[in-house]
Every structure is written in structure tokens, then in C-alpha cells.
Amino acid sequence: MRRKTPLILTAALATATALVLAGCSAGSGGSTGAGDTAERTSATVALTAAPVNLDFTTTAGAAIPQALMSNVYEGLVEINQEGDIVPLLAEDWSLSDDRKTYTFKLHEGVTFSNGEPFTAEDVKFSFDRVKTDWTTTLKGKMDVVESVEALSDTEVAVHLSQPSNAWLFDIATPIGAIFTPTGVDDLANAPVGTGPYEVSSWTQGESLVLDTRDDYWGDAPGVEQVTLKYLADATATTNALRTGDVDAIVNLQAPELVSTFEEDPAFEVVSGTSSGEISLSLNNRIAPFDDVRVRQAVLHAIDRQAIIDTAWNGYGSLTATYVTPLEPYYVDLNNAYEYDPEKAKDLLAEAGAENLDITFKVPTRPYAQAVSEIVVSQLAEVGINAKIESSEFPAVWLDDVFTNHNYQMTTVLAVEARDLLTVFNNPDYYIGYDNSKIAPIAAEADAADEAGYIEGMQQVQQQIVDDAASGVLFLFPNIVITAAGLEGVPENAIVEALDLTELSWK
Numbered sequence: 001m002r003r004k005t006p007l008i009l010t011a012a013l014a015t016a017t018a019l020v021l022a023g024c025s026a027g028s029g030g031s032t033g034a035g036d037t038a039e040r041t042s043a044t045v046a047l048t049a050a051p052v053n054l055d056f057t058t059t060a061g062a063a064i065p066q067a068l069m070s071n072v073y074e075g076l077v078e079i080n081q082e083g084d085i086v087p088l089l090a091e092d093w094s095l096s097d098d099r100k101t102y103t104f105k106l107h108e109g110v111t112f113s114n115g116e117p118f119t120a121e122d123v124k125f126s127f128d129r130v131k132t133d134w135t136t137t138l139k140g141k142m143d144v145v146e147s148v149e150a151l152s153d154t155e156v157a158v159h160l161s162q163p164s165n166a167w168l169f170d171i172a173t174p175i176g177a178i179f180t181p182t183g184v185d186d187l188a189n190a191p192v193g194t195g196p197y198e199v200s201s202w203t204q205g206e207s208l209v210l211d212t213r214d215d216y217w218g219d220a221p222g223v224e225q226v227t228l229k230y231l232a233d234a235t236a237t238t239n240a241l242r243t244g245d246v247d248a249i250v251n252l253q254a255p256e257l258v259s260t261f262e263e264d265p266a267f268e269v270v271s272g273t274s275s276g277e278i279s280l281s282l283n284n285r286i287a288p289f290d291d292v293r294v295r296q297a298v299l300h301a302i303d304r305q306a307i308i309d310t311a312w313n314g315y316g317s318l319t320a321t322y323v324t325p326l327e328p329y330y331v332d333l334n335n336a337y338e339y340d341p342e343k344a345k346d347l348l349a350e351a352g353a354e355n356l357d358i359t360f361k362v363p364t365r366p367y368a369q370a371v372s373e374i375v376v377s378q379l380a381e382v383g384i385n386a387k388i389e390s391s392e393f394p395a396v397w398l399d400d401v402f403t404n405h406n407y408q409m410t411t412v413l414a415v416e417a418r419d420l421l422t423v424f425n426n427p428d429y430y431i432g433y434d435n436s437k438i439a440p441i442a443a444e445a446d447a448a449d450e451a452g453y454i455e456g457m458q459q460v461q462q463q464i465v466d467d468a469a470s471g472v473l474f475l476f477p478n479i480v481i482t483a484a485g486l487e488g489v490p491e492n493a494i495v496e497a498l499d500l501t502e503l504s505w506k
Contacts, residue, residue: 039505040223040505041223041224041225042223042224042225042226042227043223043225043226043227043247043248043486043503043505044226044227044228044229044245044246044247044248045226045227045228045229045246045247045248045249045250045489045498045500046229046230046231046237046240046241046246046248046249046250047063047066047067047228047229047230047231047250047251047498048230048231048232048234048237048251048253048365048366049061049062049063049066049230049232049365049393049394050063050204050205050206050230050232050394051063051064051067051204051208052204052394052395052398053188053189053204054067054068054187054188054189054190054191054199054202055187055188055191056068056136056174056177057129057130057133057134057135057136057174057187058133058134058135058136058187058188059136059188059398060136060137060138060398060402061394061398062415062416062496063394065173065174065496065497066415066496066497066498067208067210067228067498068191068193068195068199068497069173069174069177069495069496069497070195070497070498070499070500070501071195071196071197071210071226071497071498071499071500071501072113072191072193072195072197072198072199072210073174073177073178073179073191073193073194073195074088074089074177074178074193074194074195075088075089075171075172075173075176075177075178076088076089076090076093076104076106076123076171076176076178077090077093077168077171077172077176078172078495078497078499079169079172079417079494079495081490081491081492081494083326083327083494085168085169085172089106089107089110089118089178089194090104090105090106090107091105091106091107092104092105093105098163099163100159100160100161100162100163101157101158101159101160102157102158102160102167102168103151103155103156103157103158104123104155104156104157104158105154105155106118106119106120106123106153106154106155106156107154107217108154109217110194110217111194111215111217112180112182112183112192112193112194113183113192113193113194113195113198113213114180114182114183114192115215116180116182116183118178118180118194118217119150119153119154120150120151120152120153120154120155120156121150121153122178122179122180122181123148123150123156123158123178124148124149124150124156125179125180125181126176126177126178126179127142127145127148127158128148129179129184130142130175131143131145133184134175137422137426137428137429138173138174138175138416138422139175140422140426141166141167141170141173141175141422142170142175144160144161144162144164144167144446145158145159145160145161145167146159146160146161147159162446162447163446163447163448164446164447165445165446165447165448165450165453166418166421166446169417169418170418172495173416173417173495173496174496177193178193178194179192179193180192189202194217195213195216196212196213196216196218196219196220196221196501197210197211197212197213197221197226197500197501198210198211198213200225205230206229206230207227207228207229207230208227208228208230209225209226209227209228210225210226210227210228210500211224211225212224212225219501221500221501221502221503222487222488222501222502222503222504222505223500223503223504223505226500226503229245229246231246232364232365232366233366234252234253234254234257234366235254235257237249237252237253237254238252238254238257238261238481241261241267241481241483244483247482247483247486248480248481248482248483248486248489249479249480249481249482250478250480250489250493250498251274251476251478251479251480251493252479252480252481253365253366253367254366255312255313255314255315255477255479256313258271258313258315258479258481261481265484266483266484267481267482267483267484268481268482268483268484268486269479269480269481270479270480270481270482270489270491271315271477271478271479271480272477272478272479272480272490272491272492272493273317273324273326273475273477273478273492273493273494274324274415274475274476274477274478274492274493274494275324275326275415275416275417275418275419275493275494275495276413276414276415276475276476276478276493277319277322277324277413277414277472277473277474277475277476278316278367278371278411278412278413278472278473278474278475278476279322279410279411279412279413279414279470279471279472279473280298280302280375280409280411280470280471280472280473281407281409281410281411281412281430281431281470281471282295282298282408282409282431282468282469282470282471283405283407283408283409283430283431283432284431284432284433284434284469284470285405285432286408286432288351288353288356288358288408289408289409291351291353292467292468293347293348293350293351293353294347294348294351294353294356295467295468295469295470296337296344296347296468297343297344297345297347297348297351297353297382297384298344298379298384298409298468298471299336299337299468299471300337300338300339300340300341300343300344300347300382301339301341301344301378301379301381301382301384302337302339302375302378302379302471302473303339303378304318304339304473304474305318305339306339306374306378307371307374307375307473307474308473308474310374311367311370311371311374312367312370312371312474312477315477315479316474316475316476316477317474317475317477318334318474318475319334319472319474319475320332320333320334320336320337320461320465320472321333321420321461321464321465321472322414322419322420322423322424322472323418323420323457323461324475326494327418328450328453328454329453329454329457329458329461331458331461331462333461333462333465336465336466337465337468337471341381341382344382345382345383348382348383348384354383355383355385356383356384356385357385357387358384358385358386358387358408358409359386359387359389359407359408359409360372360375360376360386360387360388360389360408360409360410360411361389361390361391361397361400361401361407361408361409361410362388362389362390362391362410362411363391363392363393363394363397363410363411363412364390364391364392364393364397365393365413367413367476368393368411368412368413371411371473372388372411373388375411375473376388386409391410397410397412401430402430403430405430405432407430411473413476415476415493415496416496417494417495417496420457420460420461420464421442421460423470424438424460424464424469425438425439425442425460431469431470433464433467433469433470434467437463437467438460438463438464441456441459441460441463442456442457442460444456445457445459445460478491478492478493485505485506486503486504486505487502487503487504487505487506488500488501488502488503488504489502489503490502
């Protein structure tokens with residue numbers, strides 16, 4: 001966990017650190033080759049999906065918060081690598097006896113990258129703005145907030161309409177990002193946050209460069225500049241690592257190449273976990289997937305372990321819904337739809353849907369390309385003819401599938417943390433699931449005590465599985481490969497943010 005230090009102490013440390021860096025970085029600032037890692041003050045990280053702009057308040061998808069949360073934007077709290085909620089801009093917090101009011105004590109001496117001071121009024125501005133200005137579906141997570149009250153510059157009270165077990169975790173995700181009123185005019189191009197980095201340059205589709213702030217309130221990051229380089233092709237990405245064009249690959253999209261790096265002492269390999277599910281999304285609104293029997297048939301027709309073994313070289317694990325084992329209410333429902341082609345055929349016959357023709361919109365991402373042909377082959381064995389239609393990701397897929405719901409079946413890596421209710425408790429979401437059964441259970445669970453929360457959310461999962469609302473092919477691993485000497489790349493991808501503040505060269 002990154003630990004913040006008071007500003008005065010930070011200033012003293014920064015002075016000392018600056019002297020050290022000045023002595024070490026003369027003539028450096030970029031790659032200096034193997035053996036010189038102690039002098040390096042920058043790092044380049046390869047990622048797959050590039051942001052279409054820098055405004056996650058109006059643009060869906062994980063690419064923007066992956067780059068900006070924890071680095072440019074901060075919240076009152078954050079999620080550590082163990083999945084725990086820990087303080088960030090808030091020193092600490094308390095919860096009232098009726099569990100409806102959170103009171104946060106804020107760090108002093110915090111500023112935004114445009115020089116504005118951070119106060120409780122910024123918390124009120126940011127939380128209120130989620131309801132008024134955000135347009136993504138995530139904004140619903142702030143509905144439970146009744147009002148925000150700035151008690152002083154460093155103390156803020158958030159009044160909820162009812163107790164909520166989910167809300168504190170939710171504000172560790174993008175909806176909890178803190179903005180300043182003077183920094184929201186051009187969020188798509190010029191983000192302004194309290195984080196240790198600021199965007200120094202951005203070339204859409206290619207790279208994003210983050211430079212450290214001299215006036216950051218907390219501990220200085222381990223490297224002064226991080227470049228995020230976006231490479232859609234998995235092989236090109238691994239080649240870039242071998243040639244030194246990048247120093248790390250996060251969430252490797254070519255698992256078949258892992259072994260070659262494991263055998264090479266010039267690299268280090270870590271396989272962590274993530275909150276990302278490879279979905280098999282079925283449009284519940286339209287035929288043939290408005291019939292639960294057809295949806296159940298699809299799930300029985302899919303051999304998910306074979307997909308993991310074949311498409312992703314055995315990396316990944318099974319989960320039945322959008323809930324991962326890291327979440328407190330996880331329940332193992334993997335046996336609900338065992339691989340059973342004959343049962344799938346029976347269900348299709350019962351539904352009058354034999355010899356079915358469907359379209360399968362596949363985003364242009366390596367994982368999607370890898371799983372799609374196997375899914376098509378398995379569905380063909382039960383009489384479902386799935387025709388693949390490639391969909392450029394993210395722009396075309398987001399517009400066509402996510403926004404306009406113009407699809408029958410698709411797949412996507414859904415990386416948002418604790419997103420079960422985001423996906424299934426909103427009939428307007430692209431899945432189109434009828435949430436009338438789960439909505440009251442979810443609402444009651446959110447307001448219950450801890451035991452009631454877990455029990456209720458497990459009921460929600462069971463109902464979603466009973467309805468075969470959609471499928472999950474597998475839980476995505478977080479395979480990280482770094483050049484030897486680069487430390488601090490997060491092992492697990494629990495929330496959308498890729499926290500770069502711990503990067504350092506040893």
C-alpha cells in the first residue's frame with residue numbers, strides 16, 4: 001500500500017530526494033540499458049486498449065480510469081492490492097450509528113495540479129457533479145447520496161438516503177474521483193487532479209506521458225516520468241519489451257509467450273488476479289435470447305475450461321457471474337451449467353430454436369479474437385450457427401453494442417470492480433436483463449448488516465444464474481512481465497486504476 005506523508009515532511013524529503021536525483025540523473029531520464037537501472041528516472045509501460053479521450057465522466061470503458069485514477073486523480077479512499085479499502089485524500093472517516101452519514105477528515109496542504117487548494121468544497125462539488133454532469137452508467141452508484149455537507153475546509157459529511165454496504169467501496173472507483181471547479185472545462189484533453197502525476201502529452205491511440213508534480217502532497221513516485229504506450233497487437237507488444245522499447249507489459253494478451261520470458265533472466269513474470277471477466281454477453285431484449293431456454297442452451301454448449309486451456313494457455317479461472325473470489329459475497333456457482341451439448345440441444349428443441357443463426361460481434365482485442373472461434377465451434381455442435389462480425393474496439397464497439405444495443409451476442413473484458421449490479425440491475429444496460437426479481441433483493445442487501453449483505457448478494461447471483469442472464473467465459477488473469485530491475489508494477493488488477501506511483505528501478 002502506498003502511504004502518504006504530511007506535506008511538511010514530504011517537502012523535506014522532496015528536497016533531499018531532489019538532490020539525490022540531481023546527482024543520479026544527469027544525462028539520464030530514459031533507457032540506459034541493462035545494468036544501469038539505478039540511474040533511470042523514467043519507465044514505459046505497454047497497455048492494450050487506448051483511451052478515446054481523457055474524460056471518464058462521459059465516456060465508458062476502462063482505458064481512461066486505468067491511466068488516470070491513482071496517478072492523476074485521487075479519491076477519498078482507495079483499494080489496496082489485498083482488496084481492502086484504505087485512506088487516500090481522507091486521513092480517516094467515521095460512520096454514524098444509523099449508518100447513514102460518513103464523516104471524512106481530509107488531509108491538509110493538498111493541491112490540484114492547476115494550483116488550486118483541495119478542500120471539503122471540492123468533495124461536495126465532485127460528488128454532486130456525478131449526479132448532474134456524468135453520463136456513464138456508473139453514475140448510478142452515487143444515487144444513494146442524499147447530500148454532501150462541507151463542515152470545514154478539512155471535514156466533510158456525506159449523508160446517505162439509507163445505509164449502504166457498497167458505497168464506500170464504490171467511491172474508491174472512478175465515481176469517487178475528486179475534481180476542482182476550475183479544472184473541469186476540458187476533461188477530455190486536460191485532466192486536473194490531486195494525484196502525483198499530470199498529463200504532459202497525449203497522442204490519441206499511441207501514448208500518454210505522465211510527469212510527476214513538484215508540489216504533490218504525498219510521497220513522490222519512484223520514477224519521474226511514465227509513458228503509457230498503447231499496442232493493440234500482442235506479438236508487437238512482446239517484441240517491444242524484448243527490444244527495450246517498453247519496460248513492462250501489463251495484462252499480457254499473448255499468454256502462449258509467457259514461458260519464453262520466464263526462462264530469460266532479463267525479465268520477471270508475475271501472474272496475478274483481476275476483477276476482469278471475459279463475458280459472453282447475450283442481448284436479453286431480442287430474439288433468440290429473449291427466451292431463457294436459448295440462453296441456458298448456450299451456457300450448456302460452452303466448455304469454459306477448454307476455452308481457458310486453448311485460448312489462454314491455461315491462464316485464468318472459472319467464475320459463473322461477474323463476482324470474483326475477492327469479493328465478500330462470492331459464491332461458487334460454476335456447476336450451474338455444466339458442459340452438456342445434449343442438454344443444450346434439448347433446450348433449443350423445447351424453445352423451437354433448432355438450427356439457429358445468430359451474429360456474434362467480436363471486438364478487435366486479442367482475448368476476443370482468441371475465444372471467438374472456439375465459442376463458434378462449440379455452438380455449432382449443438383446447432384447454433386454463430387457468424388462472427390468484427391467490431392473495432394473501443395470506439396465502434398462502444399457505440400454499436402454498448403450504447404445502441406445493436407447486437408445479439410458479444411464478448412468483452414469487463415474490468416470494472418464489483419460490477420454485478422452495474423451489469424444486471426439496470427434494464428437499460430446493454431445486456432438488457434429484466435432486473436425486476438433482483439432489484440428488491442439487492443436494495444435490501446445494500447441496507448442490511450454485513451451478514452444480510454452477503455446473503456442478499458448471493459441470492460442475487462443465484463437468480464442471475466437461474467435466468468442465464470449472460471455467461472462468463474473465464475476470470476482474466478493479470479499477467480505482468482517487466483524488464484529485470486523494474487519494481488512496483490501492481491500484481492493484481494482489482495480496480496480499474498493502474499497505480500504507477502510505486503514504480504522504481506533497483
